Amino acid sequence: MQELNRDRIPFPPISEAIKRHFSLGDLSLRRFGILGEDREVNFNQPLRPYLEVEILECCTCDGNDIAPNRDFFWSLELGTRIECLLAIATIPGRSEFTIPLRCLNPECKQSIEIDFSMEEFSNLQAESKSDTGTEIEIGNQRFSIRKPTGFDQLYWLKQSFPDEKSAVQTMLQTLLTEEQKATFDPAALAGENWVQMFDRAMEDIDPLVNFKVGVNCPYCGKQDSHSIDLGEFSLQRLQNAQKYLLETIHRLASRYHWNEREISELPAWRRDYYLAIIDREENR
Numbered sequence: 001m002q003e004l005n006r007d008r009i010p011f012p013p014i015s016e017a018i019k020r021h022f023s024l025g026d027l028s029l030r031r032f033g034i035l036g037e038d039r040e041v042n043f044n045q046p047l048r049p050y051l052e053v054e055i056l057e058c059c060t061c062d063g064n065d066i067a068p069n070r071d072f073f074w075s076l077e078l079g080t081r082i083e084c085l086l087a088i089a090t091i092p093g094r095s096e097f098t099i100p101l102r103c104l105n106p107e108c109k110q111s112i113e114i115d116f117s118m119e120e121f122s123n124l125q126a127e128s129k130s131d132t133g134t135e136i137e138i139g140n141q142r143f144s145i146r147k148p149t150g151f152d153q154l155y156w157l158k159q160s161f162p163d164e165k166s167a168v169q170t171m172l173q174t175l176l177t178e179e180q181k182a183t184f185d186p187a188a189l190a191g192e193n194w195v196q197m198f199d200r201a202m203e204d205i206d207p208l209v210n211f212k213v214g215v216n217c218p219y220c221g222k223q224d225s226h227s228i229d230l231g232e233f234s235l236q237r238l239q240n241a242q243k244y245l246l247e248t249i250h251r252l253a254s255r256y257h258w259n260e261r262e263i264s265e266l267p268a269w270r271r272d273y274y275l276a277i278i279d280r281e282e283n284r
C-alpha cells in the first residue's frame with residue numbers, strides 16, 4: 001500500500017448529509033492506470049456519465065480500502081464529479097497542467113496552451129459550493145433551481161424529447177424545489193426566450209460543468225471566451241494512462257511470458273523497473 005499512499009489524495013469536500021446517508025468515513029482518490037482493474041474500464045461505451053461514474057468507483061476508497069456504493073457516485077453533483085475526474089487525471093504532478101486550445105479567429109487558428117492548476121479548479125468549485133442553487137426569472141415568475149446530480153442526468157437520459165426546448169423544460173422542472181414543482185405552470189414559459197437564460201443560470205451554478213475561460217491569443221491578439229470540456233479533457237488523460245498500462249503489459253508479456261493477470265498484479269514500481277531493464281538492454 002506504500003505505493004498507493006504516494007498516489008492518493010483526499011476526496012473533494014462533500015456534504016455531511018451525503019456522508020451520513022451512505023455512512024462514509026474519509027474517502028480518498030487514487031491515481032488511475034496503476035492497478036490491474038484499471039485495464040477493465042471500457043472507454044468506448046456510448047454514454048459518458050456511465051464511464052465517468054465507473055472511473056470514480058474504481059479510484060475511490062475509504063480507510064479500509066472499500067469503495068462506496070455506486071449510488072453514492074450517482075448522487076454527486078455534476079461539478080463534484082468533474083472535480084474528482086480532474087483530480088484523478090492529474091494526480092502525478094497535479095500542481096500544474098496544460099490544456100491545449102485553438103484560437104477561434106478563423107484567420108489565425110493557432111494552437112495555444114493554457115496553464116492551469118488543480119488548486120484553481122478546486123477553489124472555483126469550493127466557491128460555487130457555498131450556494132446550493134440559484135434563482136432565475138422567466139415571464140415574471142421566479143424559480144429557484146438546484147445543482148444537477150448524476151441521478152438527474154440518468155433520469156434525463158431515459159426520456160425522449162421532441163426538441164431542445166422540451167428537453168430544457170424537463171431539466172428546469174427536475175431542478176425546481178419541491179414547492180415550486182407543485183405550482184409550476186409551463187404556460188409561463190410560452191413565448192419567452194428563456195432557454196438561454198436557463199443555460200446561463202446553469203453555467204453560473206456549476207462553473208466546472210460549463211467551464212469557460214477568457215484567452216488572449218498571443219499570435220493575433222484577439223480575445224475570446226473558450227469553452228473547455230473538463231470531463232473530456234480528464235477522460236483523454238485517463239485513457240492515455242490505461243493505454244500506457246496495456247502497453248506495459250504487452251512489453252513485459254513479450255519478454256517474460258507472464259500472463260496479463262500476473263503482470264497487472266505487480267506493483268507499478270516493479271513493472272517500471274522491469275521496463276527500465278528492457279529499455280537498457282534494447283539500447284545497448
Ligand SMILES: [Zn+2]
Nearest residue numbers: 103108217220
Ligand atoms: Zn489567434
